[in-house]
Amino acid sequence: MKNNQSSIFKLGxxxxxxxxxxxxxxxxxxxxxxxxxxxxxxxxxxTGTRLKGTATAVMQERQNQAFVADIMGADQIAxxxxxxxxxxxxxxxxxxxxxxxxxxxxxxxERYSSTQLNGMTVPSPDPTRSVVPLDxxxxxxxxxxxxxxSFSPNMPGHFGGGNVNIRTKSIPTEFVFSxxxxxxxxxxxSNDGFFYEGGSDDWTGRDDGTRALPSIIASNLAASGxxxxxxxxxxxxxxxxxxxxxxxxxIGPESKSAEPDFxxxxxxxxxxxxxxxxxxxxxxxxxxxxxxSITEEQLGNDIGGGQDNxxxxxxxxxxxxxxxxxxxxxxxxxxxxxxxxKIELVNMMLxxxxxxxxxGEYFDDSESTIGVEEFxxxxxxxxxxxxxxxxxxxxxxxxxxxxGVFFDWYAGTSRASREAPDIMEVTYQLFYxxxxxxxxxxxxxxxxxxxxxxxxxxxxxxDTYGFNISTPFYGDGxxxxxxxxxxxxxxxxxxxxxxxxxxHFGINDEFKVGNRxxxxxxxxxxxxxxxxxxxxxxxxxxxxxxxxxxxxxxSKLTAGYLMVDxxxxxxxxxxxxxxxxxxxxxxxxxxxxxxxxxxxxxxxADSIYNEDDILPSFALTYIASDEMQYRFNISxxxxxxxxxxxxxxxxxxxxxxxxxxGSPSLVETExxxxxxxWEWYMSQGNNVSVALFYKDMENPIxxxxxxxxxxxxxxxxxxxxxxxxxxxxxxxxxxxxxxxxSMSNFFISGNMTISDSEVxxxxxxxxxxxxxxxxxxxxxxxxxxxTNDQRRLVGHSEWVANxxxxxxxxxxxxxxxxxxxxxxxxxxxxxxxxxxxxxENPFHSLDFVYTYYPDFNTTVxxxxxxILNEDKEIEQEGLLLRRETVGTGISASxxxxx
Numbered sequence: 004m005k006n007n008q009s010s011i012f013k014l015g016x017x018x019x020x021x022x023x024x025x026x027x028x029x030x031x032x033x034x035x036x037x038x039x040x041x042x043x044x045x046x047x048x049x050t051g052t053r054l055k056g057t058a059t060a061v062m063q064e065r066q067n068q069a070f071v072a073d074i075m076g077a078d079q080i081a082x083x084x085x086x087x088x089x090x091x092x093x094x095x096x097x098x099x100x101x102x103x104x105x106x107x108x109x110x111x112x113e114r115y116s117s118t119q120l121n122g123m124t125v126p127s128p129d130p131t132r133s134v135v136p137l138d139x140x141x142x143x144x145x146x147x148x149x150x151x152x153s154f155s156p157n158m159p160g161h162f163g164g165g166n167v168n169i170r171t172k173s174i175p176t177e178f179v180f181s182x183x184x185x186x187x188x189x190x191x192x193s194n195d196g197f198f199y200e201g202g203s204d205d206w207t208g209r210d211d212g213t214r215a216l217p218s219i220i221a222s223n224l225a226a227s228g229x230x231x232x233x234x235x236x237x238x239x240x241x242x243x244x245x246x247x248x249x250x251x252x253x254i255g256p257e258s259k260s261a262e263p264d265f266x267x268x269x270x271x272x273x274x275x276x277x278x279x280x281x282x283x284x285x286x287x288x289x290x291x292x293x294x295x296s297i298t299e300e301q302l303g304n305d306i307g308g309g310q311d312n313x314x315x316x317x318x319x320x321x322x323x324x325x326x327x328x329x330x331x332x333x334x335x336x337x338x339x340x341x342x343x344x345k346i347e348l349v350n351m352m353l354x355x356x357x358x359x360x361x362x363g364e365y366f367d368d369s370e371s372t373i374g375v376e377e378f379x380x381x382x383x384x385x386x387x388x389x390x391x392x393x394x395x396x397x398x399x400x401x402x403x404x405x406x407g408v409f410f411d412w413y414a415g416t417s418r419a420s421r422e423a424p425d426i427m428e429v430t431y432q433l434f435y436x437x438x439x440x441x442x443x444x445x446x447x448x449x450x451x452x453x454x455x456x457x458x459x460x461x462x463x464x465x466d467t468y469g470f471n472i473s474t475p476f477y478g479d480g481x482x483x484x485x486x487x488x489x490x491x492x493x494x495x496x497x498x499x500x501x502x503x504x505x506x507h508f509g510i511n512d513e514f515k516v517g518n519r520x521x522x523x524x525x526x527x528x529x530x531x532x533x534x535x536x537x538x539x540x541x542x543x544x545x546x547x548x549x550x551x552x553x554x555x556x557x558s559k560l561t562a563g564y565l566m567v568d569x570x571x572x573x574x575x576x577x578x579x580x581x582x583x584x585x586x587x588x589x590x591x592x593x594x595x596x597x598x599x600x601x602x603x604x605x606x607x608a609d610s611i612y613n614e615d616d617i618l619p620s621f622a623l624t625y626i627a628s629d630e631m632q633y634r635f636n637i638s639x640x641x642x643x644x645x646x647x648x649x650x651x652x653x654x655x656x657x658x659x660x661x662x663x664x665g666s667p668s669l670v671e672t673e674x675x676x677x678x679x680x681w682e683w684y685m686s687q688g689n690n691v692s693v694a695l696f697y698k699d700m701e702n703p704i705x706x707x708x709x710x711x712x713x714x715x716x717x718x719x720x721x722x723x724x725x726x727x728x729x730x731x732x733x734x735x736x737x738x739x740x741x742x743x744x745s746m747s748n749f750f751i752s753g754n755m756t757i758s759d760s761e762v763x764x765x766x767x768x769x770x771x772x773x774x775x776x777x778x779x780x781x782x783x784x785x786x787x788x789x790t791n792d793q794r795r796l797v798g799h800s801e802w803v804a805n806x807x808x809x810x811x812x813x814x815x816x817x818x819x820x821x822x823x824x825x826x827x828x829x830x831x832x833x834x835x836x837x838x839x840x841x842x843e844n845p846f847h848s849l850d851f852v853y854t855y856y857p858d859f860n861t862t863v864x865x866x867x868x869x870i871l872n873e874d875k876e877i878e879q880e881g882l883l884l885r886r887e888t889v890g891t892g893i894s895a896s897x898x899x900x901x
Contacts, residue, residue: 061147062690062736069568069578070622071153071636071678071694073734077172080142082809083822084852084866086292088145088169089137094805095150096734096754099826101798104129104136108150108164109696110728110758110799110829114704115163115642115672121170121349121394121413124159124492126463128388128419131654131663133645135419137167139353139390143268143290144333146172152696153622153636153678156564156582157471157488160618162640163674163698171349174284174337175272185864185896187264189296190872191888196297196324197256197362199383206293208328208356214385214425216458216501217249224501224546224596243540244529250456251425252524256362256381261324264894266292272335282339291330298323300361301886302660304716306879310837313880319380321363323887328356343400348393355388365430378447379431379518386423386459393417406475414468423459430454431518446507446515446523454505455547465494482570486580490562496646497555501596502547509536509543550601551592551652558588558646566620579621586643588612590650610667612649616641634680642672642704648720651780656718660885661832663706663718666776670722673701680732691735696758700726702772703762706797707789708833709781716832719780722772724765726796730758748813753806760796764789790834800827816856824848831877832884841879847871860900868892 061074073095085091093100097109105113117124118135127135149168151158158166202213223246272286300323303315331354337347365380394415401408430453434443447453471488507515514534517523528534536542566580589611592601600607620638627633647654648665656663680694703726706718734754739746765771766789795801806823825847832841849870855863869891877885 062684062688066632066682066684068151069576069624070151070155070620071634071680072149072151074150075148077142077146080145080148082818082820082852082854083807084820084850084864084868086142087138088140088142088148088167091142091145092137092148092150092167093824094807094822095148096732096805097152097730097756097758097803098150099800099803099829104138105132105134106137106167107798107800108152108167109698109730109732109756110760110796110801110803111164111698112796112798114645114648117159117161117166119159119166119168120351120392121396122168123394123413123415123467124465125390125392125417126419126465126494126496128390128421128461128463130421130459130461130498131647131656133647135390136388137169139355139388140169141290141329141331141353143270144171144288144331144351146170154618154620154638154640154676155578155622156566156580156618156620157486159490159560160562160582160584160616160640161643162638162676163642163672171333171351172286172288172335173347174286174335175274177274179270179272179286180901181270181898183266183268183896183898185266185894187266187294187866187892187894189264189890189892191299191890192261192295192297194297194322195258195260196295197322197360197381198259198324199255199257199360200253201358201385205326205356205358206328208330208354209387210385210422210424213251216424217246219246219249220503238539238541240532240535240539243535243543247524247529247540247543248526250524252520254383254427254520256324256360261295261297262293264292264294266290266896268898280341282337284337284339286335287333289330289332292328294327294329296323296325296327296890298325298890299886299888300363301883303879303882303884306838306882310880313838313882315882315884316368318366319363320366321361321380323359323361325357325359327358330354343402344398346395346397348395350394351390351392353390356386357388358385359383364433377433377435379433379444380428381431381518382426382428384423384426386421388419388421390417390419404474406477409473410470412468412470415466417465417467419463421459421461423457426457426459428455429520443516444518445512446510448507448515453507456503456505458501458503459499461496461498463494463496465492467492480572484568485565486568487565488563491560493557493559495555495557498553500548500552502549502552504545504547506543506545509540510534511536546595548595549652550594551650552595553593553597554590554650554652555593556588556590556646556650558586560587561585574626576624576626577622578624579619581620582618583615584618585615586613588643588646588649590646592650592652610649612644614643614671630685631681631683634678634682636676636678638676640674640676642674644669644671644704644720648704653717661708661716661718663720664780665720666722666780668772668776668779669704669720670702670772672703672722675699685737687738689737691737692733694732694734696728696730696732698728700728700762703796705762705764706833707764707766707773707777708835709777718832719777721764721776724763724768724771724773726760726762728758728760728796728799730756732756748811750809751807752809753804755805756803757801758799759801760799761793762796764792766792788836790837790839794833794840795830797830797833800829802827817854818856819851819853822848822850822852832879834879838880841877841884844876844878846873846875848873862898862900864896864898866892866894866896868894 061076065072065074075095080091083094089100089104092098092106099107101107108116113134125135127133129136147170150165152165154162202211204211268290270288274284276282300321302319304317306313307316308314333351335349339345360383362381365378396413398411430447431444432447436442469490473484473486476483514528562584564582568578570576591607594601618639623635625633648669649667650665653662653664677697680692682692684690702722705723707721709717709719736752739749765773803826808821811818825845827845828842830840831843834840851867853865869889872891874889875887
């Protein structure tokens with residue numbers, strides 16, 4: 004492996020290189036597709052129970068694959084009642100779900116996995132990660148989920164825990180038309196939440212402009228840089244009033260109950276056969292959902308007090324009210340000629356809106372001279388995430404050439420975006436009388452800025468194309484297939500964050516009283532000259548936008564592979580080959596509110612990430628019988644830093660709300676992967692498998708906490724020295740007829756993963772990569788001592804368990820499933836200054852799903868979620884770092900097939 008920046012990016016043509024990477028020339032129009040090895044399940048004939056019939060189909064596909072994989076079909080997802088890909092994937096062996104969006108495979112974080120849509124890489128609308136949030140994909144569009152846990156040369160070399168391939172529904176085999184609707188409720192929603200007046204189009208999942216950055220402020224920022232908002236000695240009071248009036252102040256919050264959840268969906272498709280043995284088909288599906296959640300949250304910050312008496316010096320206790328509006332649309336058109344040539348166009352739009360208001364008490368006892376100060380704090384975030392994708396793919400079988408030549412290709416373009424207008428936070432100081440009753444509430448006077456508003460935008464665009472070609476050779480006792488392919492992928496990202504604040508000392512004290520912004524910043528007050536502490540109000544505004552809050556980034560991957568798949572004596576299967584990848588990546592920060600680079604030319608040159616790698620893979624399968632086989636896989640892969648990892652700009656991690664920054668000098672993680680698995684496929688879909696796995700990591704990319712002084716803790720993305728992960732997986736599915744004949748309609752399925760990991764950071768070695776990156780990040784001085792230089796990987800659980808008990812009636816009209824999922828403790832925030840690591844506690848999820856089929860066309864489903872009423876908790880030193888109530892949910896739905 005090598006990292007040679009000068010081989011492609013010459014310093015003499017640096018400007019041209021950056022323009023090429025960041026501009027449209029790099030992202031020329033291309034398009035999309037799917038690796039042909041993926042086998043789409045178009046039709047299933049059920050035998051026995053409903054789940055076992057579909058399980059037989061997906062198990063057959065898993066058995067036929069050359070590399071270790073786990074597959075989950077659409078009917079299995081429906082059986083568990085999971086509404087999106089993220090929730091469904093937590094049922095797969097060794098997978099855990101983090102933050103409701105990201106999947107950890109075998110305990111490795113989301114950065115150690117890759118996600119594809121129909122075999123193609125797609126961009127991410129998440130500002131903190133380059134991986135795709137899997138909650139974007141509703142179950143209604145999913146045909147199957149394929150999790151490949153061992154690397155093969157025809158998949159991306161960015162591979163650690165596994166590759167998740169979301170395979171969407173294809174052209175139907177016959178006419179389909181169905182409609183569905185449902186409603187739901189959560190036990191936490193029986194309490195009143197906090198609501199505010201948003202936009203008139205919120206029900207559509209889009210802001211109507213109510214929250215947009217006011218045009219007068221945008222023009223000031225664009226014309227004058229940071230001084231355009233923060234202060235201008237020539238600004239008149241009338242201009243200040245015009246700026247202040249341009250903000251949306253119609254914000255409560257008001258207490259009331261939440262509305263019930265509801266969802267709607269429809270699917271239409273058909274297939275037409277013509278005289279020339281050709282087929283034309285289409286499939287269209289749409290869905291819409293509107294959900295509310297009211298939760299209690301606690302959040303601690305700034306651990307202190309020493310190991311003998313640890314405490315959080317800052318603590319929030321709040322009520323969170325959140326609305327989620329999701330809608331999706333997919334339209335597929337396919338053409339087939341003589342069963343040997345197929346072309347399909349897949350168009351998709353996914354949209355997700357989150358509108359959250361949190362309000363509650365905020366305690367601060369960091370100032371020992373004045374004792375505990377009590378405040379109330381309200382924050383609001385409204386964000387829209389969207390992904391639009393068009394994929395064109397084809398397969399062609401040329402049977403009259405030699406022993407047959409098989410060719411498939413793909414091309415596509417995708418766009419992912421995130422808009423978060425007017426993220427707001429405001430703090431009020433509370434005053435109590437001697438009896439403990441609240442006497443006065445007003446805008447906080449203890450800090451210079453206490454009303455903050457941010458406006459964030461992110462745009463990711465990607466193009467990808469490639470092909471695969473293969474041909475078989477037959478001999479006495481052997482069958483060999485030689486396969487080669489090419490993949491190309493390129494992506495750009497443009498991100499902007501504008502961070503503005505209203506200073507409390509710019510307002511006279513008598514106007515600060517209250518906790519309703521529409522009262523404090525009423526039009527009457529704003530237009531009153533006495534409202535302002537100065538004659539022009541120029542001290543009212545502050546611009547906290549910094550260098551790097553606006554940045555552009557780009558990456559490009561060119562890859563090719565060659566592999567061989569051989570069957571020998573119908574007992575042995577040997578598969579292997581190598582993949583070559585050339586990868587380039589750059590992230591460039593801008594001066595705030597401008598298009599001027601914030602870095603010097605030589606610094607930009609040093610930040611260019613360029614490498615090429617050859618990644619080998621070998622798989623051996625011994626087929627002991629039609630029912631039993633043994634697998635062995637060994638491969639070399641890598642994990643590259645993503646766009647955020649090489650940026651020096653801080654961002655807020657949504658799970659912990661810590662500040663996170665990257666390291667420009669990050670290097671790739673190199674992995675050696677070994678898998679051994681025994682599989683036994685019995686009759687009637689019964690099966691069992693046992694797997695052992697081991698991963699050795701050089702320079703693992705980890706999150707390390709540093710002491711940032713008072714305020715939110717800071718995390719640095721850095722390279723450790725070495726790491727390893729090893730464990731065992733057990734999976735099974737069996738009916739209960741062996742107990743008695745009366746139990747033949749029951750089945751039990753489940754899986755268990757037990758593993759361990761260790762990473763060495765290298766904080767004690769001043770010459771280690773970590774120490775170098777830490778000095779770069781903190782000005783040459785490391786101010787905090789890492790508590791555990793050797794520890795488990797961040798996010799790794801030592802055990803993961805899934806269990807399902809299912810039942811189907813004799814007449815096929817009823818089915819039910821009791822589904823359990825849990826995981827072991829995992830590190831969320833590595834400890835510093837002698838304090839132990841922050842640990843997320845196990846969450847024991849128990850769900851029940853009942854389905855009634857009154858006739859051939861109708862399906863009625865009743866679902867209970869989180870029956871145990873578990874809460875999400877993160878602890879550090881026995882203290883609650885974060886707690887969130889989840890509540891027990893109940894929902895009902897009806898679908899009808901015409």
